[in-house]
Amino acid sequence: MGSHFLPSTRESLNEMLREIGVANIEELFADIPSKIRLKHGLNLPPPMSESEVRRHVKTMLSKNKPFTEMPTFLGGGVWPHHVPAHVRSLVQRSEFLTSYTPYQAETSQGMLQALFEYQSLVAELVGLDIANSSMYDWATAAGEAALMCARVTGRKRFLVPKLISPERLSVLKNYISGPALETVEIGYNSATGQLRVDELEGQLGEDVAGVYIENPSYLGFLETQVQEIAEAAHKAGALFVVGVNPISLGLLKPPGDYGADIVVGEGQPLGNPVSFGGPTLGIFACRDEQKLLRQMPGRLVGMTTTLDGNTRGYTMTLQTREQHIRRERATSNICSNEALCAVSAAIYLSSMGPSGLREVAETCASNAGYAMKKLRKIKGLQVPIFDSPHFNEFTLKCVKPGLGIETFNDRLLELGVHGGTPVQREFPDLGETAVLCTTELHTKEDIDKLVEAAARAVEGKK
């Protein structure tokens, strides 16, 4: 059992008890009413040694089939990318790993500087000046962005696209339920998937706090009218919020360049494993403007100097926005965030550099392009369903009568390929459709195997 984690022995405990002036440990718990004292201890499995626990957990986890063992085409909010070995090795350094939030700046300069670098790198990536040191994930960052829009504008409606990740929308709605904000879903052009700007303009009024879009969208296509959407939002006095997959920004124009006031996104692909969907890394960035900065949620690391002004250093700053000072008037309740994932992202981006990130992004998009080109030749499939440019995710629809997307996916799995995420339940209008994802990890062989399996699955062959 884990007693080797405890240095105290019965002798040392007794010695301390004598010094404390009590006869036994029990006296230290005498203030717990006997009615609620556990009489027979907890009912848990017996303790395991290190070798036993290693065998036990390994055996249990070996029932999982990692996507590295079968071509898998899943994205939808976390995406498999190569995590360079040195990224994991550096964030496992125990001075980073086993430290708490850097409250004591003098002894935590390493973490503070790494987080300042993360903020700086994200700012470059999204094209804005300020990024915080992380939120929990993209979804909670989107929720916090909606709240921030409401605080900045004093308005209560938040416009979102109908084609948004259903999970994100659910989180967002819970986040804004406290101050009773309202979301309005804006429809899409059925041929292209693009946001209906006319509908958006119809909804934009003096009560709209913010307009949110995702680019690339949940279904993988790019929103091409970003400029018009930004202008419409700003004209109505609303803030423009853009959600991103940061890998795409190795190739695509950053939202800061097309008018975004706030950028949120999922930072997992920047050097963090998929890990069954967590830990994740919520990106949150905004324009450098007093009224925005004051309302920003989350921790910020700032550059300053020592008191004598001689040496550059870093410290958590603008904490008057935060819960431990402002209490019920704080901008957010977040304190523990995803700091170590942010450090992974900083190391990843520093390692990729501009050319590396560009090449990863191009490879992702190129692989998706290749997969779409091949898949759309299969009779009975429509790939993609929208006539728009795509980044690394795309839709696949079973149009063969009687063929459901889940049956199609089951057949793929029997053929050793994991298909995309079905979306027909959340978006019944889209029919028997799934979203597929490719990254730089997919080889030509993987994609060819998908295409071959898809052709057989449509035929009903195994």
Add this chain to the structure above:
Amino acid sequence: MKYRQARWTSDVCLEPLVFELGGKGRRGTFSREKLLSDPEIPEGFIRASINLPELSEPEVVRHYTRLSQMNFGVDSGFYPLGSCTMKYNPKISEELAGLETATNIHPYQSEETVQGALELMHNLERSLAEIAGVSRVCLHPAAGAHGELLGMLLVRAHFKLKGEERTEVIVPDSAHGTNFTSAAMAGFNVVVVPSDSRGRVDIAALQEAVTKKTAALMLTNPNTLGLFEDGILEIAKIVHKAGGLLYYDGANLNGIMGKARPGDMGFDIVHFNLHKTFSTPHGGGGPGAGPVGVCKSLEEFLPAPMVEYNKKAKRYYLDYNRPYSIGKIKSFYGNFGVLVKAYTYILMMGAEGLEAVTDAAVVNANYIMRKLEELSDYEFKYPGPCKHEAVVSVEPLKTEKEVTARDVAKSLLDYGMHAPTYYFPPIVPEALMIEPTETESKEELDRFVDALKRIAEEAHTKPEKLRSSPTGTAIGRLDEVKAAREPILSWRMYKREKTKDAEAPPQEIKNDATP
């Protein structure tokens, strides 16, 4: 013996920013193979350039290794940060969470291919439910405060279904700052109840504060003074009688684990901090995990999906069929990697081990309390015994020598120890909140007490020294006022400031480190 932290240094900074390192054309990783097709992105959507640093892999590794050396963790030394439970984080947990069968699985994989992950979450849920005495546990929240928000949303859902309009959440004046904010974020008005002369919730005041509008009481037990709320049964009765719910802030579970359970005390909702009590590392601020347990009557409101087991098919599955669920508060199913570590820890400790943890944590805290009581410069405003942490006041030093809790805390850094939490809880003046955890030996605690003794002596002889401490850390005290008044939050902002200064240079720029 004097502590010296690594201090990588150029003339004006410790270590240059990564933007100031490397050189054009270098890269740290990745070279692609031939593209399979040309990306079909229209020209107008392609970005022209991106300003990222260009470093080779060894340069990257050296830079971040140096930064790590200027950081202090539990593996470096004593870390008595109150309410944060900075215990040792077993290495085996890291190894198992890093297995490819944990890191390389996707949350949308078919259930058949992730049975191991589902089984692990199912088992962890059962263990946590047993430890807290609750019915079901949602593993989704990413941190304690996130769990609090979920808890408050559950409270709201509960009363909405009952058709009762309850708008107030009661929070003691000693509570963690997050309690106030979480309740407010969920749309509640916060009502504060004072502590009594024993440092516990003033029960008479609570009785007054509870009304038909009371939705819940949020309580930490042991509270932030490290004291067990011994009136808990009466407190629960008062709140429940008024129709309200009881919320347990689990930050301090390390003080009672295996001795008593929040569910048995009458709490309806409980959050856990897996990165505190269950030994998953805090990573310099996260990722953590803040699962939320509930009593039977609140189960139906928990987020979807929950992990269920089909006995007949001998198969775990994700149950989305939860018509009364509040929906989601995080994408997917929580910070799975953290869950693997907590599960590993619980398996290794077992019931006996977890109780031994509580015993050692509580003996350690009481030992520190007893030892400090002997020193006249350290005062305890509320008598013990305490549980896992002790809150001491250095008010005498402040009054006599203008030496503050901050000065004492910063001085401790020079002994190779992390500072306790200070100025918290706010009901204790010049507070140092000390949580030794079970990780420390008697000798380490003696060293700590000895350090505090020497600091108190110096407060009388050389108070200036304490006010200018620390000196052995990578850097001395920082200008926090400047950091807040002229915020520089990114490399971009820094460059802009520098350009501004260069255009109009009335003062010398002292923090310019560009080579």
